[in-house]
Amino acid sequence: MSLEVVAIGRINIDIVMQVDKLPVSSEHVISKSSHFAYGGSAANFAAQSARLGVKTGLISCVGDDPYGQMALKNLSKKGVDIKGILVLENQPTGVFFIAKDPQNNRAIFAEPGANRFIEKHILDESYLSRTRTLHIAGGFPMMTQRAIEFATQNGMILSFDPGR
Numbered sequence: 001m002s003l004e005v006v007a008i009g010r011i012n013i014d015i016v017m018q019v020d021k022l023p024v025s026s027e028h029v030i031s032k033s034s035h036f037a038y039g040g041s042a043a044n045f046a047a048q049s050a051r052l053g054v055k056t057g058l059i060s061c062v063g064d065d066p067y068g069q070m071a072l073k074n075l076s077k078k079g080v081d082i083k084g085i086l087v088l089e090n091q092p093t094g095v096f097f098i099a100k101d102p103q104n105n106r107a108i109f110a111e112p113g114a115n116r117f118i119e120k121h122i123l124d125e126s127y128l129s130r131t132r133t134l135h136i137a138g139g140f141p142m143m144t145q146r147a148i149e150f151a152t153q154n155g156m157i158l159s160f161d162p163g164r
Contacts, residue, residue: 004055006059008060008134008136009059009136009140010041010043011043011060013038013070013093013096014037014096015034016098017098018032018034018100019101020102022099029099038074040115043075056080057131059121059128060084060085060086060118060121061121062088063087063091063114064090067095072087083127084124086121088114091117092114094112095111096109097110118143123146128150131156134156135158136160136161
């Protein structure tokens with residue numbers, strides 16, 4: 001299968017809680033509501049791209065835990081090619097806990113988990129050669145440099161989202 005775009009970056013599990021106010025040190029705050037979501041800028045991009053009917057792949061890392069299994073199943077169900085995702089033994093999948101107040105101020109706590117290894121992920125050139133567009137999401141200097149070189153050498157379009 002040929003891919004139209006391959007995204008490179010994070011996969012996370014997001015736990016989002018809506019609160020009246022963000023807590024101060026040692027304060028107990030009750031959430032008004034909460035939800036569980038699949039996140040990570042590259043995973044979100046890939047899922048939305050596939051939703052639009054674009055043949056999309058993803059290069060990332062998840063842990064060998066239930067969160068990683070759920071994320072892979074969710075991405076696959078949305079039509080994302082997951083062959084470029086490494087499942088790392090003895091690593092957790094990235095988890096973000098986000099508390100949001102009514103003014104949309106946020107407190108974010110992150111456990112990067114397997115995302116720590118994206119920078120060391122070896123780009124599978126045969127996988128990348130199946131696409132014409134690379135999308136990099138997040139700050140991974142070595143990975144970004146390698147992807148730029150590969151895209152340039154192969155006449156590909158490169159899309160870059162540096163994140164925050």
